[in-house]
Amino acid sequence: MTRKTRNVLIATALAAAALAGSPTVAPAVAAPPSTFDRIHDTLLRHGQGAPLMIAAHRGQWRDAPENSLAAIRHAIADGAEIVEIDVRRTRDGHLVLMHDETVDRTTDGTGRVADLTLAQIKSLRLKQGLGGSQAPLTEHTVPTFEEAVRTVQGRALVNLDKGWAVREEMYEVLRRTGTVDHALFKGSPTVAEAAAFMARDPEILYMHIVDDGNADAVGTFPGRQPVAYEVVFDDPADPQVQPATLAKIRDTSRVWINTMWKGLAMEYTDEASLRDERLGWRPVVKTYGASMIQTDNVEALDYWRDGGNLDHYGRQPGNRSIRIEAEDFAPGGDGVGYHDLDPNRCTVARLDEGVDICDLEGAIAVNWIRAGEWLKYRVSVPVTGVYDVSARVSSPYSPAGTVTLDWGEDTSAPIRIVTTTHHEAFEVQHLQRRHLTKGTHELVVRMNDNEFQNFNLDHLQLDRVG
Structure with missing residues (x-):
């Protein structure tokens, strides 16, 4: 039953009770709105006061394989009202979730989705996180589109990426499962084509993608308007982000902006936001009027x-908690504050020194780490206690590296750095639990000799646990 039908039935029952005039029959009372009703109603609000909505890019791939049912569930649990999924058609005409044209990156199989049957794809296992050649296999399998929409039913919206070419097939699945109002179609077709598709069903939700090439489409839709515009820009002078254009969007629709990596919204990325809200999410909302943000950091x-x-x-x-940024190693140069073995590949900080400090989609991190290198840090401990020592790292490799923590008076056993499945996929990994006294300590992070080393270090953190 759709929301519209349910409301009509409630209104009819109330009217019938009023006409009957019976004092012994209590009038029907509408049930409080469901979670999904609230999300759907929020989606239809736009303008300056529209509350911000969160879209999870490929689901919560930090906790489960991208585009998996588990990733969808984790995204909703972590606060997303919208889960972005990628939809493709198999050789035998079924719809499945897959970002790439092939299954190679995210599964233990090979080949184009369009060349494989549903049975062949269902026999594959998904890889952890964002996949890649060295990502561990999981027990998760590739979902069908129908399985995905049944997973979000009553709980969230889905944003349908890669799917405009199969919109008719997706619509039929949504109609059959009673979830047309759960799906946000998207694309950058002509206005006439998009308007004709929306006209098929008043419950169809559509978002139009605008960039430098089609910014003039804003405000030209006849009749019913898109519920949102996905605004992609890499320069403040781009026509789609001029104040008048953004105001025109907000008059009828929501503003959707992506912050996963650079170029989608200039330099305003998730990772830059984590460094300082003024470098990312704040201007995206305050300057460009985003009321929907697609993110990798739900x-x-x-x-x-x-x-x-x-x-x-x-x-x-x-x-x-004590946080030490990776680039804040001790002064003194090579052999004193650090030891670096290869020429600089990038330098965005401490330009006169030899450590590879790079900008990874807004995260400032030590990169190109190699065996035999080391970094020295001075750790100011405010309170004596037991601390968990962790590192925020990223790497597509497995194993990514092996380190020891040298505190001067003793050195830890070798500690493995585990793959995060991508160079830009940072995660916090526990390294050691240690008792530290109040005062300043020296810590040398040593990249072990004769071990493969290729990971990126964003920061170290010590959390007091006792």
């Missing part, structure tokens, strides 16, 4: 949306 964006200070995100309250 939990952090949800925390910020709720008023959280990103300076505190991922840290314990008070003085229980």
Whole structure:
């Protein structure tokens, strides 16, 4: 039953009761709105006061394989109202979730989706996270589109990427499952083509993608308008982000902006936001009027949306956490504050020194780490206690590297750095639990000799646990 039908039935029951005039029959009372009703109603609100909505890019791939049913469930649990999925057609005409044209990156199989049957694709296992040649296999399998929409039913919206060419097939699945109002179609066809598709069913939700080449499409839709425009820009002078154009969008629709990597919204990325909200999400919302953000950092964006200070995100309250940025190694140069074995591949900080400090989609990190290198840090401990030592790292390789933590008086056993499945997929990994006294300590992070080393280090963190 659709929302419209349900409301009509409630209204009819109320009217019948009123006409009967019976004092012994209580009038029907509408049930409180469901989670999905609230999300759907929020989607249809636009303008300056529209609340920010979060879209999870390929689901929550940090907790489950991208485009998996588990990734969809995790995204919703972590605060996303919308889950972006990628839809492709198999050789025998079924719709499945897959970002790439081939299954190579994300599964243990090979070949184009369009050349494989559903049975062949269902026999494959998905790889962890964002996949890749060295990502571990999981027990998850490739979902069908129908399985995906049944997973979100009553809980969230799905944003349908890669799917405009199969919109008719997707619509039929949605119609059959009663979930047309759960799906946000998207594309950059002609206005006439998009308007004709929307006219098929008043419950169809459509988002029009605009960039430099078609910004003049804004405001030209006849009749019913798109519920949102996905605005892609790499320069503040781009026509699609001029104040008058954005205001025209907000008059009838929502503004959707992507912050996963550079070039989608200039330099305003998720990782830049984690460094400083003024480098990412804040201007995306305040300057460009985004009321929907697609992100790879669902939990952090949800925390910020709720008023959280990103300076505190991922840290314990008070003085229980000590964070040391990877680029803040000790002064003194090579052999004193660090040891680096290869020529600089990139340098965005400490330009007169030899450490590879790179910008990875907004994260400032030490990169191109190799066996035999080391970094020295001075750690100021405010309170004596037991601390968990962790590192925020990224790497597509498995194993990604092996380090030891040298505190001067003793050195840890070798510690493995585990793959995160992508160079830009940073995650926090626990390294050691250690008792530290109040005062300043020296810590040398050594990349072990005779071990494969290829990971990126964003920061170290010590969290007091006792």
